Each structure stands twice: as structure tokens, then as C-alpha cells.
Amino acid sequence: MDLFRKPKKRNAPVVRKKESSSDEDQDSEVKDVIQKRRRTNPMVQSTKQLDASTRRADNSSDDSDDSDDNQDIAVATHSFAASGDAGPSGPRDQGATATLEVDTDYSHDAQAQFERVQQQLKEGVEKDGKILYKGSALYGAKEAKDTAKGNAASGYNRVGPVRAPQFLRQTVRWDFAPDICKDYKETGFCTFGDSCKFVHDRSDYKHGWEIDEEYEAGKYGAEDDANYEIHEGDDTFPEDCFICGNPFVDPIVTKCKHYFCTGCALKSFQKSSKCPICQQNTENIMNTAKELLTYLKRKKQQQKQEAEKQEEEKDSDDDEKPHECDDHHHHDHEDEPEEPENDSNVPEAEEKSDEEQEIMMEDVEGLEGGENDSESDDDDAEKD
Numbered sequence: 560m561d562l563f564r565k566p567k568k569r570n571a572p573v574v575r576k577k578e579s580s581s582d583e584d585q586d587s588e589v590k591d592v593i594q595k596r597r598r599t600n601p602m603v604q605s606t607k608q609l610d611a612s613t614r615r616a617d618n619s620s621d622d623s624d625d626s627d628d629n630q631d632i633a634v635a636t637h638s639f640a641a642s643g644d645a646g647p648s649g650p651r652d653q654g655a656t657a658t659l660e661v662d663t664d665y666s667h668d669a670q671a672q673f674e675r676v677q678q679q680l681k682e683g684v685e686k687d688g689k690i691l692y693k694g695s696a697l698y699g700a701k702e703a704k705d706t707a708k709g710n711a712a713s714g715y716n717r718v719g720p721v722r723a724p725q726f727l728r729q730t731v732r733w734d735f736a737p738d739i740c741k742d743y744k745e746t747g748f749c750t751f752g753d754s755c756k757f758v759h760d761r762s763d764y765k766h767g768w769e770i771d772e773e774y775e776a777g778k779y780g781a782e783d784d785a786n787y788e789i790h791e792g793d794d795t796f797p798e799d800c801f802i803c804g805n806p807f808v809d810p811i812v813t814k815c816k817h818y819f820c821t822g823c824a825l826k827s828f829q830k831s832s833k834c835p836i837c838q839q840n841t842e843n844i845m846n847t848a849k850e851l852l853t854y855l856k857r858k859k860q861q862q863k864q865e866a867e868k869q870e871e872e873k874d875s876d877d878d879e880k881p882h883e884c885d886d887h888h889h890h891d892h893e894d895e896p897e898e899p900e901n902d903s904n905v906p907e908a909e910e911k912s913d914e915e916q917e918i919m920m921e922d923v924e925g926l927e928g929g930e931n932d933s934e935s936d937d938d939d940a941e942k943d
Contacts, residue, residue, distance in 0.1 A: 658725035669720040674712055676700050796854045801836055802827060807855070810848040813841045818848050 647653065665671060679693050680702045703711035714721040740757035743749040749759060765773075773779040800807055802823035809821040817836045819827070824845055827835055832843050 656726075659723075659727065660725070662723055662725075665722070668722060670712075670714060670722050672696070673703075673717065673719070677703060677712065796851045798855075807848075807851065810851050811845040812848040812851065813846075814844055815839045815841065818851050821845075 650657070662668070676696050679697060680700060684691055684693060684697070703716060705711050706716055708715040710716075738757045740749050740751075740755055740759050743755070743757075743759040744761055744763070747761060749755050770779065797818055798807075799805060800810075800820045800823055801817070802819055805820075807818065807820055810818050811821050811824055812818050813824075813834055815834050815837050817834055819835075828841070828843050828845075832841055833839065834841050
């Protein structure tokens with residue numbers, strides 16, 4: 560008795576062959592496999608996710624659907640055979656030796672024409688004793704010779720277009736965006752390097768040699784008060800019209816803050832609405848230049864006050880001049896010695912001086928006589 564039951568062999572299902580159509584003898588046409596995709600409505604949203612079996616059922620139903628509504632979204636799927644080449648597609652050197660082909664072809668450029676003329680000159684214009692006409696290019700043409708600059712066929716020995724090098728590639732981008740790279744300005748380093756589309760500018764920061772000079776001069780870190788001064792010329796206005804060159808008459812101001820006479824501006828805007836100075840579109844908008852009028856009025860008053868002040872100083876100088884002359888004469892008199900008031904007193908003074916001199920002489924004589932008398936008395940006493 561068998562413990563294991565052997566399964567019975569099932570016969571393979573018989574597949575009935577489809578009946579061939581009446582066009583079986585005709586050549587079958589090659590058609591592309593058309594796969595129709597279901598169009599999804601982007602305006603419909605759903606949180607329900609279809610499983611794989613549902614999606615396959617939908618795809619099969621779409622494939623069996625042959626309605627005309629989906630004909631416009633039919634997609635033809637093509638298959639391509641592999642090339643069987645293990646090498647990369649494209650040139651073998653991956654374009655390393657590619658040349659720049661934007662200029663005139665070498666067979667038609669000025670260098671090629673020059674070489675053809677030189678070849679014709681070498682061959683000559685005579686053949687079998689006859690002179691051949693070889694075109695107007697040979698009129699006045701001469702055979703070129705080698706020089707120190709190069710050989711005869713070189714472009715350096717003639718005047719005209721020169722062949723540009725074809726092995727150079729332009730990899731420099733000069734059209735920078737009008738913005739400054741923030742990383743480079745603050746740190747001096749940018750990860751994009753030369754390929755950064757922003758301008759690498761640090762002109763607001765001082766260089767190292769400038770800092771060293773300030774440190775040696777003892778000015779490093781010192782604030783200059785002049786940097787915070789507001790000068791009078793910072794808010795200056797033009798005094799003459801840009802168009803006519805004369806002082807303003809009824810001045811107006813445009814959107815771009817430029818000032819003109821009213822008549823000059825009207826004549827200029829009849830031709831073009833652009834500003835004559837900056838060429839910006841003013842849209843023919845003009846406003847009264849109140850700030851300019853105030854500035855001109857204030858300046859006129861200042862000039863008037865300065866003129867009055869100068870006149871006053873001039874008058875005061877004229878008044879002080881005669882007083883200075885009187886003082887000068889007075890000082891001259893003080894320096895001179897005093898003279899006697901009356902000239903008649905002069906001989907009296909001289910007479911008095913003579914009398915005093917006589918008295919003095921008499922006193923001296925009396926003193927001398929007294930001394931002589933005493934001496935004579937002594938002599939008499941000794942004799943006795």
C-alpha cells in the first residue's frame with residue numbers, strides 16, 4: 560500500500576487556432592506598436608491610492624478601448640538596436656582637438672587667395688609662347704619673399720585679414736550681473752571662484768599696505784572727523800541752464816532731478832521726451848523747481864549782504880585815514896625837544912649865567928687870598 564498518492568497528470572488545454580482571414584495571402588504590413596495612455600484630469604484630486612492590480616486592470620481596459628477620444632494621445636513606441644561598439648559616442652578624443660569653425664573656410668579666406676596668386680606667379684603667365692590672362696587678381700601682383708618676420712606665405716608679411724587661431728576656446732565670461740558677491744566682499748573668498756556671476760569687488764575695504772601705513776603713522780583706528788562733515792557744496796544746484804547756458808528763467812525739474820528753463824525744456828521735449836543730460840525718458844513730466852528757486856533766492860540775499868558789508872568796511876576805512884594822519888603829526892611833535900615860549904628871555908638867562916660865573920670866581924680868589932695871608936702870618940711868627 561502506497562503512503563503517498565501520486566497526482567494525476569492533467570492534459571494540456573487544447574488551444575483552438577483562429578481562423579485565418581481571407582487576406583492571408585497578402586503581404587502583412589509593418590505597423591508601429593501603438594500604446595495608448597490614459598489621460599488624467601489635473602483638476603481632479605483624490606486621496607485614494609490604486610493598488611497595482613487595479614492599475615493593471617485600468618491599463619488593460621485602456622488598451623482594449625479603441626475609441627476616437629484617445630487617438631490624439633497615442634504614443635508610438637520604437638525600439639532601436641544597439642550599435643555593439645564599446646567605445647564612447649562622438650569623437651574618439653571626446654572633442655579635445657575640436658577646432659573653432661566660425662570664421663571663413665580656409666579654402667576661401669584671404670590667406671588662401673594670397674597663396675593661389677603666389678602659385679600663379681610662380682607658374683608664370685606665358686605658356687607655349689602665349690601670354691595667358693589669369694584674372695584681375697594678378698594686376699600689379701608681385702611674388703612675396705621671406706623676411707625676418709616670417710615666410711612669404713605668412714600673414715605678418717602682408718596687409719590684410721589674418722587667420723584666427725582655431726584651437727582656442729573662449730571660456731571667459733565678461734557679462735557680470737550688476738550685483739556684488741556678498742561672500743567675496745565680506746570674507747574675500749567665494750566657492751564659485753571665477754565662474755561666479757556676481758562681481759568680486761572689495762573696494763570698500765582697505766588693503767593690507769594701507770593698514771600698515773596707518774599703523775606706522777599712528778593713525779590706525781582713529782576716526783577722522785572730516786569724514787562726517789557736511790560741506791556746503793554737497794547740496795549745490797546748477798546756476799545756468801544746460802541747454803541755453805544762461806541763468807535760469809522759470810526753472811523746472813524733471814523726474815531725473817535735472818533743471819532747465821521752461822522754454823528750453825518745451826523746445827527740447829517737442830523733439831524727444833528724453834532728458835538732454837542723462838537720456839532717460841522723462842515722459843514729458845515737468846515740475847516747478849521750488850528747491851532751486853529757494854537756493855537762488857538765498858544766494859542772491861547772501862551776495863547782497865556781502866556787498867553791503869564790503870561797502871561799510873570801505874566807508875569805515877575812509878573815515879579812519881584822517882585820524883591816523885593827525886596822530887602821526889602829534890607823535891612827531893612829542894619827539895622834538897621843548898623850546899622856550901619867549902625868545903626875549905634868552906639874553907637874560909645868558910646874563911644871569913655870566914654873573915654867577917663872576918661870583919664864583921670872586922669866591923675862589925678870596926679863598927686864595929685868605930690862604931696866602933695865613934701863610935705870611937706864620938712866616939712872621941717864625942722870624943720873631
